[in-house]
Amino acid sequence: MQWELLSEDEQERTYLLVFETGDELMAKLMGFALEAGITAAHFTAIGAFSEVQLAFFDWNNKSYRSIPVPEQVEAIMVAGDIALKEGRPSIHAHAVVGRADGSTRGGHLRKAVVRPTLELIVLESPRYLQRTFDEESGLALIDLNAVAGHQPAKIKKAQRPAA
Numbered sequence: 001m002q003w004e005l006l007s008e009d010e011q012e013r014t015y016l017l018v019f020e021t022g023d024e025l026m027a028k029l030m031g032f033a034l035e036a037g038i039t040a041a042h043f044t045a046i047g048a049f050s051e052v053q054l055a056f057f058d059w060n061n062k063s064y065r066s067i068p069v070p071e072q073v074e075a076i077m078v079a080g081d082i083a084l085k086e087g088r089p090s091i092h093a094h095a096v097v098g099r100a101d102g103s104t105r106g107g108h109l110r111k112a113v114v115r116p117t118l119e120l121i122v123l124e125s126p127r128y129l130q131r132t133f134d135e136e137s138g139l140a141l142i143d144l145n146a147v148a149g150h151q152p153a154k155i156k157k158a159q160r161p162a163a
Helices: 025-036
Strands: 002-008 013-020 040-058 063-069 073-085 088-098 104-124 131-134 139-142
Touching: 013 025, 025 040, 025 088, 025 104, 040 088, 063 104, 073 104, 073 131, 073 139
Parallel strands: none
Antiparallel strands: 002 013, 013 104, 040 063, 040 073, 040 104, 073 088, 088 104, 131 139
8 A cells, every 4th residue: 555645734634545456455544544643534435345344233232244245346435434442543434335246235344455456535634533432332433522632613503595
């Protein structure tokens, strides 16, 4: 994987990551987040995989059910975010992949081996995001009340433009 900082200002930084055949997406993305010091970001990607491990969160059992896709697929959409969990970057990603027959599979992205390439854009935020354990769901969710030492921004309601 190669990456480059495309733009930077006081509000955000934009990176391009280009993955190569054999790269495991989630491991390489975590390595990038650690190296670049990413604490809050969202990302999107397109490309292809030789195999993918997706998952579906079973609410009743509070656990993930595996969805293996052991074949070459197109990465129609990969999207996610990076936030802090216990002081380290934590990646939450979902993917929709297209099979050779045009059918799709989608879910929580656990593992994906790139073939031949994947292009991923990361937009880093200037504020930290923090994940905390949610007892009801059994998941670590972004907690706007625990924004790593920062006061939450005031949320403004969207106003419809005057007619």
